Amino acid sequence: MAWLPARSASVAALVRPGALVAFADGIGSPLSVAAELSSAALAAGGVRLLLGWMPTPFSGIDFAAFTDVRTVMPGWGLRHAVDAGLVRALPVRLSAVPALLHGPLRPDVLVAAVVPHPRGGYCFGPEVSWLRTAVAAGATVAGVLSPGYPRCDAGTPLPDGQVVIVAETPDPPAALNFSAPLAEHRAIAAHVAALIPDGARLQVGPGALGAAILDGICSPVRIDSGIISEGVVDLAERGLLAGEPVGAYLAGGQRLLDWADGRPLLHPVDYTHDPGRLSADGPFVAVNTALEVDEQAQVNVEALPGAAVGGLGGHPDYAAAASRSPGGLSIVALPCGSHGRSGLVRALSWPVSTPAHDVDVLVTEHGSADLRGLDRAERARAVRSLWPAGIG
Numbered sequence: 001m002a003w004l005p006a007r008s009a010s011v012a013a014l015v016r017p018g019a020l021v022a023f024a025d026g027i028g029s030p031l032s033v034a035a036e037l038s039s040a041a042l043a044a045g046g047v048r049l050l051l052g053w054m055p056t057p058f059s060g061i062d063f064a065a066f067t068d069v070r071t072v073m074p075g076w077g078l079r080h081a082v083d084a085g086l087v088r089a090l091p092v093r094l095s096a097v098p099a100l101l102h103g104p105l106r107p108d109v110l111v112a113a114v115v116p117h118p119r120g121g122y123c124f125g126p127e128v129s130w131l132r133t134a135v136a137a138g139a140t141v142a143g144v145l146s147p148g149y150p151r152c153d154a155g156t157p158l159p160d161g162q163v164v165i166v167a168e169t170p171d172p173p174a175a176l177n178f179s180a181p182l183a184e185h186r187a188i189a190a191h192v193a194a195l196i197p198d199g200a201r202l203q204v205g206p207g208a209l210g211a212a213i214l215d216g217i218c219s220p221v222r223i224d225s226g227i228i229s230e231g232v233v234d235l236a237e238r239g240l241l242a243g244e245p246v247g248a249y250l251a252g253g254q255r256l257l258d259w260a261d262g263r264p265l266l267h268p269v270d271y272t273h274d275p276g277r278l279s280a281d282g283p284f285v286a287v288n289t290a291l292e293v294d295e296q297a298q299v300n301v302e303a304l305p306g307a308a309v310g311g312l313g314g315h316p317d318y319a320a321a322a323s324r325s326p327g328g329l330s331i332v333a334l335p336c337g338s339h340g341r342s343g344l345v346r347a348l349s350w351p352v353s354t355p356a357h358d359v360d361v362l363v364t365e366h367g368s369a370d371l372r373g374l375d376r377a378e379r380a381r382a383v384r385s386l387w388p389a390g391i392g
Contacts, residue, residue, distance in 0.1 A: 008165040012040040014109050014142050015047060022101075022134050023061075024112035025052030025073070026127030026249045027173040030144040033166060034060030037111060041065040050105055051087065052129060053313070054078045055251060056174045063087065070105070072097050072130070073311040082308040089308060091351070094226065094248075095273040095317045098133040107139040113173075114143035114163065115150075121157030125149030126173045126250040126257065128266040135162060142166045149173055150257045152250070154264035175253045178229075181212035184335045187365035189216035192333055195361060195368065196221065196285050199242065200328070201278075203286040203318045204231075206251045209333060213287055223247070224284065226272055226314040228265060230256045248272045273314050275321040283327030286318035288354075290334045292345050295380040295391070297362050297371055299332055299354040304341070312353055319358040333363040342392020344383065362386060 011033055015021060021037065024030060041047035042065040049066040051058075054077030063069050063086040070088045071078055081087040092100065101107065112131055114122040122141075124131050126149055135141060135158060145168040181189070189212035196202060196217070203225040204210045214231030223232055223245035230252035235241040236259070248269050250260055271277065278284050290299045291309060301315050302308070322330035332354070334343045343364070362369045362383055369382040384391065 011036045011142055011166045012043065014140055014164060014166070015040040015044050016108065017044045018046040019044065019108040020048045020050060020105065022050040022107035022110045022139060024110065024127065024131055025054055025129060027055065027176050027251060028113045028126040028146065028149055029054060030111055030113045031060050032169045032171065033111060033144055038062035038065040050107055051078065053249065055176055072100070073313050074308060075310060079308045089311055091312060093312045093316045094269045094314045095275065097130045098270045101130060101133045101137045106137050107134050109142050110134040110139040111142045112144070113146040113149055114141065115146055117157040118151070119157055121160055122163055123151070123153035123155060123157055126152065127248065128153050128155065128268055129248045130269050132268045133270060135159070140164060144169055150250070150261035152260045152263050152265040154267050173257065176251050177253060178206060178211060179208045181208045184365040185209045185212040188333050188335065188363055189213045191363045191368045192287055192331060193217060195329060195331060197283050197327060200283045200285045201281065205288055209289050224278065227251045228260070233259045246272060273317040275317060278318070278321035279325040279328065284322050284325035285329045285331065286322035287331045287333060288315050288319060290332050290343065292343050292348060293332065293334070293362065293383070294345055294348055295383050296356040296376065297332065297359040297379060297383055298348060298352045298356045299359065300348040300350045301353040303350045305349050316354045316358065319354045323358045323360055330358055330360045331363060332359050336364050336366065336387055336389065342387065344387045344391050346391055
């Protein structure tokens with residue numbers, strides 16, 4: 001096995017004046033070189049930075065060292081930087097990110113963790129997401145060799161001529177722990193489980209609600225999701241996982257990483273989030289949540305007043321694909337209230353993340369409302385029936 005490519009160099013040697021540098025996201029984001037990258041950008045001048053989904057605190061980067069910083073999917077780790085105006089959050093669905101990377105946001109350098117590929121050379125670790133698109137667009141990979149990361153990139157070895165090793169780290173990926181499901185999450189999960197047909201391909205987001213939904217599955221399903229969480233390991237141990245999961249990111253702790261290592265699980269977003277592929281192969285069920293919805297079931301997943309929370313991500317991709325899948329369903333599930341705020345509002349606090357016509361079924365702890373085939377007035381009545389306390 002070839003552990004080193006033909007070249008190695010410092011980060012500073014790859015960062016040119018005016019360059020656009022993409023920094024890999026997910027739990028494997030190479031934060032060990034963040035400070036070095038900041039210094040290199042400050043010395044070069046005019047350097048722009050492109051970020052993705054940062055689920056944990058994004059430490060080590062000096063945003064002031066860059067002329068411009070943007071993210072295609074902020075996540076919890078960037079919410080304070082977005083609120084402070086240090087990072088511009090782009091309203092882009094993940095399936096559209098490849099077009100941006102081949103167009104106005106084509107990166108010159110991609111800073112990413114890499115692991116040895118079984119056939120020699122290198123590949124990515126606990127996320128593939130948009131990283132292979134950046135490589136296809138011509139970016140030089142400033143690779144941080146991370147032999148402790150799991151090997152679950154389903155792709156071929158990265159092109160030798162585009163990989164330059166800039167550092168090595170023994171550190172494991174960041175552990176991502178979610179809150180335990182509450183009683184309302186369990187109640188929602190029971191309603192959702194009743195809607196999932198046997199043998200369906202299932203997408204479900206991470207977090208307490210996602211964990212409760214995977215816990216509530218009682219017949220085999222295929223996982224076809226942007227994020228593969230630790231609940232998938234539980235499905236496998238219960239004999240309810242049909243085939244290898246498909247995902248773009250891992251999101252969990254050591255138990256998930258150990259289980260995923262050596263499995264070809266992770267693919268680029270132009271595959272995982274392709275609506276045509278998702279809707280074509282058997283019933284596809286997408287289960288997503290929301291910060292708030294209105295009476296038509298329009299969804300906001302991005303922000304609440306005064307606070308950025310997340311980004312569009314794959315929410316609109318999966319909802320659109322599931323709503324057009326024969327036998328499938330686009331489900332949006334959320335508690336009636338959280339932190340003193342109602343989940344049902346007269347007007348969304350933020351622009352629409354996912355349109356109402358891509359929501360088939362709305363679920364709360366009080367039940368489910370099938371919105372298919374309803375006109376505007378009927379939809380509003382059905383949505384309000386799930387909020388006994390009334391609209392917020």
